[in-house]
Amino acid sequence: MTTSNWQYFLHLYYKTCQRCCFLPIFWDNTSHSVKFEKSRIRIFLWAMMQTYLTADTVYLTVTICTENYRGLTPVTTMKLLSHGISRIAACIVIGWFVNNFKSANHLINQVCKVHEKLKGEYYPGENNGVDDGLFYVTFGVITVHIQPIGPTLQHLEERHSVRYWGSRLLPGDLYDGKIGITLFALIELLLSYVAIFGSGYTAVQLIIYAQTTRNWLQLLCNKSHPKDIHRSRRMVSQNVSLYKILHVLNCLHTETCSAILWPITQHVLCAIHVLVNVVTIKCWHIYPRRSGSPYFSAYLHLPTLRPVASKRRQKFMKVRLV
Structure with a gap:
């Protein structure tokens, strides 16, 4: 079975999740599908990291709700709100995955299998050279492997910020010692990876489903068929079958995501909208007066x-x- 570039990076994403215990899933090469992790040790390590991420998110939530913003600079306020909201959103999305891991894995497996099957039927002999518009998956997988380095460097630069519980709850000798600096930097790096890989799993699902569906619907709407397939009754029946397949995938996607994921997305977008407005108002006086x-x-x-x-x-x- 040949794989395109985005499939290679998608498999790399799942392998990283398994090796580093960022998510309790793994890629099965035999069935070419995503499955839930069977190793109890890996599940335990993931649960420990997720518990710490949840505790850190609770601290950020309490800090956001109780902090006296009059004593903070606009930049500090912006960093606190953005850091806290992103961690809260990641915890909620990961919680959705835990409650729906069977249906979530089933959805991504079915979408990828149907997409490959349709490429083999409509584009025989050129399966690996078809532009299916899924370059975003490649870019996203590369991003989630690199992005956590940024928050870690920011933590080292602003260790005494209100965003980090160690600066408030731990003694200075312990927190500012060499061991404390190294330990908390590694913990921040680990938390950033757990958060972005957990939320990235949902994002990858939505991107693959949306882009593959758009790709095949566009083929139906434009009536752009391969050169070796003639307009015939067979082609009409093939298009009807394609439409039915997309309809079934849409029902599966709606059943999996509509109950919890879409309300979560709406609330996160609302929180980001509020954050942007708060930062705009608080930082209005420091904006440069341009044309x-x-x-x-x-x-x-x-x-x-x-x-x-x-x-x-x-x-x-x-x-x-x-």
Whole structure:
């Protein structure tokens, strides 16, 4: 069975999850599918890391709700809110995976198998050269392997920030010692990997499902068939079969994600929207006054200008009526 570039990186993602215990899953080369981890030791190690991530997220949640923001700079406020919201979102998404790991794994397995089967039927002989638009998977897998280095370096630079519980709850001699600096840096690196791999698993599922469905629906809508397949009754029946397959996948996706995942996504987007507005208001005075800022300021005051404009329009209309 030949694999394209995105499949190679997807398999690499699953292998990293298994070797480092970032998620209790592994890639089975025999069945070419994702399965739940069978090793109790790996499951125990993942549960320990997830427990620590949850405890750290609880601390961040309490800090966000009780912190006196008047004593913080706008930059510190922005970092605290963004760091806390991202960790909260990762914990919620990982919790969704734990409660639905069977259906989640079944969904990604079915989507990949159906996609490969359809590529073999519609593009025989060129399965490996078909552009299915899944380069985002390759880019995403590379990103999740590199991104956690950034938060770790930021932790080393701002170890005494309110974002880290050790700076508040541990003695200075222990936290600022060589052992403490090394240990907490490794823990922050580990937490970042667990969080991004856990949320990345859901993101990979959604991207693969959305892009593969879009790819095959576009083929049906544009009626762009391979050169060696003629417009015939066989082709019509093949397209009808393709549409039915996509419909079944859509039902499976809706059943898996609609109950919990979509509400989670909506709440996370709402939290990010609130974060952006809070940061914009608190940091407005430090923004550089450039040529575009008067227009943005006018946009912010637009609701207060509307009543005046409406009164002028009413006066103008009265004059015309007279």
